[in-house]
Amino acid sequence: MTKRILIVDDSASIRQVVSTTLQGAGYETIEACDGMDGLKKLDGSKINLIISDVNMPKMDGISFVKELKANPAYKFTPVIMLTTESQEDKKAQGKAAGAKAWVVKPFQPQQMLTAVEKLVM
Amino acid sequence: MSMDAALITYVEECRELLEQMEGDLLALERGLDTSDDSTTETEDDNEIAWCELINRIFRSAHTVKGSAGVFGLDHIVEFTHEVETLLDQLREEKITLTSSLIATLLECKDHCLDLIECLADGVEEESNPQRAERLVNELQTFSPPAEKDNQSFAVSESNNNESPAIERLGNNGSGHWHISLRFHAEALREGMDPMSFLRYLQKLGQIVSVVTVSNEMPDNFEKFDPEACYLGFEIGFVSHESKQTIEDVFEFIRDDSQVRIIPPFAELESYLSLISELDQEPRRLGEILVECGSLTPEELEQALAIQSSKPQHALGEILINRGNTAPQVVEAAIAKQAQSTAGRSQNEDRAASKDGGTLRVEADRVDELINLIGELVISGASTAIHSQDSNNDALTESVSTLNELIEEVRDASMRLRMxxxxxxxxxxxxxxxxxxxxxxxxxxxxxxxxxxxxxxxxxxxxxxxxxxxxxxxxxxxxxxxxxxxxxxxxxxxxxxxxxxxxxxxxxxxxxxxxxxxxxxxxxxxxxxxxxxxxxxxxxxxxxxxxxxxxxxxxxxxxxxxxxxxxxxxxxxxxxxxxxxxxxxxxxxxxxxxxxxxxxLTLAIIDGFLVGVEESPFVIPLDSIRECVELQQDDAVEKNGRQYMNLRNEVLPFVRLRELFGMKTERPIRENVVVVHYGNQKAGIVVDRLHGELQTVIKPLGQLFSQLQGIGGSSIMGNGEVALILDIPTLMQLVKDKQPHHVIH
Amino acid sequence: MFNLDNSTMIWHARLEGELTIYHAFELYQALSSANMGEAPLDLDLGQVSLVDSSGVQLLVLLKKVFARHHQELRIVTCSEAVKDAVGLFGLNGFFGLTAVPVTKGTSE
Incomplete structure (x- = not known):
């Protein structure tokens, strides 16, 4: 069964790179450009992991994760937050909201794959 | 989709972001100017807008940097990092905004854009190191002196642990790693599935033994919480990976769960401390370690003997991988704080957010779609003609509905380009x-x-x-x-x-x-x-x-x-x-x-269809003033140019058949299409007038690009190709030159 | 899901589909309401398509509950997914799975 991963980031290029990398490793990916869009992608279909940026227009990553954790169909879905080294507080907020994993930007595609594989192998 | 394609996306994205950044910086500057003489009433509003602007500028820089890192564009990362650091300080109001700071930031934005444009040209390195250095220096003059980037180092490894100890106490046990895990109760609810971590370990080496520990689990239904995690593991693991790599496997859980890693050939005391930390029943855990192959029975006996002879607290001093208690406490405190503030910001975000996602599509694909729809419009038109000829009312009606839909599709697709x-x-x-x-x-x-x-x-x-x-x-x-x-x-x-x-x-x-x-x-x-x-x-x-x-x-x-x-x-x-x-x-x-x-668009024009011999031509409708019949008596030729009298006005004209070297005899009746461009008028003489049509412009191939007077081509409903006249150039030809010499 | 065979006085239970965290509570409720323990249980896990830690944990609980009542819990068939998960956790011996036939095709 292929694992599906939702990538929520306002940067199209990050989404593209992450998508390409994960697809190369056999994952199926869907993309959303911000929290709002991310919520729209939570249509009940199976999602094994969510990767979400923190700083996004419309709805930021923290709010997105909170909404996600309130959705019975996805409340147990692991979330990887994309933070930066200067965003320790964001990381803490993300963890409080329920995103227990993180990848620090800027990252190499391989780093992302590693983080993903730890959570959904 | 390849990485190259992603890089192109990156370049486009950066252009947009930097453009937005510029706009925002300029807006900030304007705000700076007006706030000098503005009254205090509006200050609050200004401040909110300011925060949002600075945030957005920060976000732009941040995204440029973040994506650059993904592509390994270190020079862009380095430079934008400096910009981002400063913006962050600005955000946190550690420094104040001045017009000179904005000027520097604008220049930084320019520099970034240059780097991006170089990247677009395939140059993946700093194109102007002097400027980069100057700007970085300038940026640093704005920073508060105490704040020189210690933030970024604070995160990197706070627990620099010992290198694997080769020295063993007493007999050697195993050459494998021993990993002891006690997952915290919330692990499953948080999506941290122990099974996944174990599977990942298998990727890094070989799990030689696993003992699942479920001491914490109740043995009756009543006390059991099916979503809580009661699992712990003792794992014997063979791997050539570094300690860091193995530790990093548990990066996401080590704050909440208990993770202990004992390197191969570790001192026996390491196991001892593990035993003393974990279990009220040292013997049981010791047996598990033996079961894992991490300790031999002799070693266990020896260890237990050492343990009983030593006071408990001494063991605490040689703890393995104890690491960062202090940051953990700090983080927990921050997390609590965050919970209260995040609730507030969420509502603000909701209020600010507006619906409507975007989809990035390559322009080529849209063009292709529009091209195809163009063909569809054309074949729709020819279907309409045939259906009318068939005298089948039902058919005619449905074809007409079909064509209306096609037109809507065309309009919708044209809007994609808007x-x-x-x-x-x-x-x-x-x-x-x-x-x-x-x-x-x-x-x-x-x-x-x-x-x-x-x-x-x-x-x-x-x-x-x-x-x-x-x-x-x-x-x-x-x-x-x-x-x-x-x-x-x-x-x-x-x-x-x-x-x-x-x-x-x-x-x-x-x-x-x-x-x-x-x-x-x-x-x-x-x-x-x-x-x-x-x-x-x-x-x-x-x-x-x-x-x-x-x-x-x-x-x-x-x-x-x-x-x-x-x-x-x-x-x-x-x-x-x-x-x-x-x-x-x-x-x-x-x-x-x-x-x-x-x-509005270059792809579709409203045209007027005319004919010379058997060839159809399209004249853009908006350039047409009127159509009249050519009165041969009114036409005169002078110095190689032709004029006619249009209601006592001298109208230069050109015959398309002559312009394009068509050899057949002129028909008795000819028509003049009076076109205008700007304030000038000219006549284009054709054989027949067919009427208005809307048509999709197809560019001419390279071969015909030199052809003057033709702007493109279009395929007609009957499959014929009609050339679209380029009125401005035609006017020029009519006015300046003798047409016969222009085109052959 | 559960059926007590009157002639042998053995419970038969068959779990199907996903034994994952999303179904853990629902499964737990079904299992706990069956008031088992006074008779042995034969468990058919041949149609289980996916197991995560919560699933294994639930099986461990079942085993423990039965052990407390001094009753046997046997897994009579299991899918590859079950075998895989139980094996990864080193619980083959605990569940006596080594000799249990594995159904093909339903696993991941």
Whole structure:
């Protein structure tokens, strides 16, 4: 069964790179450009992991994760937050909201794959 | 999808982000100016807007940097990191915003854009190290002295642990790692599935033994929480990976769960401390370690003997991988704090967010779609003809419904190419600011109709001409503060960019309240330059148009702005090439209004179908004034040019059959299509008039690109190819040259 | 899901589909309401398509509950997914799975 991963980031290029990398490793990916869009992608279909940026227009990553954790169909879905080294507080907020994993930007595609594989192998 | 494609996306994305950044910086600057003399009432509003602007600028820099890292573009990461650091300090109000800081940030933005453009050209390194260094130094002068980037180092490894100990106490046990895990109760609810971590371990090496520990789990249903995690593991693991790598496997859980890792050939005391930390029953855990193969039974006995002979607290001093208790406590505190503040910001975000996602599609694909829909429109038209011929009413009706739908699809697909002109307009904020500074003038740019949409291709092509017109207005139009004062005008000059739709075309206005055009001076200059004869009687409008003549410049002092060798004639040509025109309206002393009329799209035109021999031609409908029958008596030929009398007006005309070298005899009756371009009129003589049609323009192949007078082609409903006439060039041919020599 | 065979006095239970965290509560409720423990249980896990830690944990609980009642819990068939998960956790011996036939095709 292929694992599906939702990538929520306002940067199209990050989404593209992450998508390409994960697809190369056999994952199926869907993309959303911000929290709002991310919520729209939570249509009940199976999602094994969510990767979400923190700083996004419309709805930021923290709010997105909170909404996600309130959705019975996805409340147990692991979330990887994309933070930066200067965003320790964001990381803490993300963890409080329920995103227990993180990848620090800027990252190499391989780093992302590693983080993903730890959570959904 | 490949990485290359992603890189292209990155370049595009950065261009947009940097453009937005520029707009935001300029908005900040304007805010800075007005806040000086504004009253305190509006300050709160300003502050909110400011925060959002700074946030957005930060986000732009942040995304540029973040993505650069993904592509391994270290030079961009390095540079944008500096910018981002400063913006972060700005965000946290550690430093105050000044106009010099904005100026530096604007320059940084320019530098970033240069790096991106170099990247687009395939240069993946710092193109201008001197500037980068200078800017970084400048940025650092703005930073508060205490704050020199220690943030970024704080995160990296706080627990630099010991290197694997080779020394063993007593007999050697195993050469494998021992990993002891006790997952915290929330692990499963948080999506941290132990199974996944174990699977991942298998990727790094071989799990030689696992003992699942479920001491914490109740043995009855009542006390059991099915979503809580009660699992722990003792794992014997063989791997050549570094300690760091193995530790990193548990990166996401080590804050909450208990993770202990004992390297191969570790001292026996390491196991001892593990035993003492974990279990009330040392013997049971010791047996597990033996079961894992991490300890031999002898070692266990030995260890237990050591343990009983030592006081408990001594063991605590040699704890393995104890690491960062302090940061953990801090983080927990922050997390609590975050919970309360995040709730608030969530609501704000919701209020601010507006619906509507975007989808990034390559322009080529949209073009392909539009092309195909063009074909669909054509075959729809031919189907309509056949259905009418068939006299089948039901068929005719459904074909007509079908065609209506096709038209809707076409309109919808054309809208895909539509972009708002706002982004293009906003770019001029910077231009106006810089140019005004350079000229020592005070100018405010106001923008209206930013949401007016037009075809992306048109947008791309009007950038340069607009730039020129704006510069020109600043340079020659708006006067210096001193002059304005003398004239009793407000010191601050007004420049206005406006856009709106007007019956199938877009109108862009560039309005300034400057000196206006001096018709007499233009006329004098034109005579001096030999552009017109001194005896010419010209109306005001025609005189104004002279500024578009090649080599015309009225400015007494040639500044380095407009006098760049590119004249207004080039601007006009650019607009004309787009199928547009420029009108000038000016009042001396009051200002000038330039009005650009441009087609909304370049892909579809309303045309008028005519025929010469068997060949169909399409004339763009908006260039047609009228159609009349050619009265052979009224036509005269003089100096190789042909004229006719159109209601006592001399109308130059050209026969398409002659222009395109068609050899057959002229029919007895010919028709004249009177076309206009600007203020000029000309006649195009054809055999037959067929009527109006809407058609999709297909560009001519490379082979025909030299062909003058033809703008493109279109495929007709019956499959025939019709050539679309390029009226501006045709007019030029009619006017200037003897047609027979032009095309063969 | 559960059926007590009157002639042998053995419970038969068959779990199907996903034994994952999303279904853990629902499964737990079904299992706990069956009031088992007074008779042995034969468990058919042949149609289980996916197991995560919560699933294994639930099986461990079942085993423990039965052990407390001194009753046997036997897994009579299991899918590859079950076998895989139980094996990964080193619980083959605990569940006596080594000799249990594995059904093909339903696993991941």
């Amino acid at each position: 972009v708002e002109i706002g982004a293009t307009f906003n770019r001029f904020q910077r231009v106006v600011r810089d140019v005004a500074n350079e000229l020592g003038k005070q100018v405010t740019l106001s923008i209206t109709g930013a949401d007016t949409e037009l075809d992306k291709t048109v947008v791309e092509k009007i950038g340069d001409p607009l730039m020129h017109l704006v510069r020109n207005a600043l340079d020659h139009g708006i006067e210096s503060p001193a002059e304005r004062e003398a004239k009793g005008k407000p010191l601050n000059g007004q420049l206005k960019l406006n856009a709106y739709h007007d019956s199938g075309s877009i109108v862009i206005e560039i309005i300034d309240d400057g000196a206006g055009l001096d018709a007499e001076r233009i006329r004098a200059k034109a005579i001096e330059k030999g552009l017109i004869d001194s005896t010419y009687e010209l109306n005001k409008e025609d005189i104004y148009k002279l500024i578009f003549a090649p080599g015309f410049s009225t400015a007494d002092a040639v500044t380095n702005l407009s006098g760049r060798g590119v004249g207004m004639d080039v601007v006009r040509n650019n607009i004309v090439e787009l199928g547009g025109r420029i009108d000038i309206d000016s009042e001396q002393g009051k200002g000038t209004k330039l009005t650009l009329h441009l087609p």
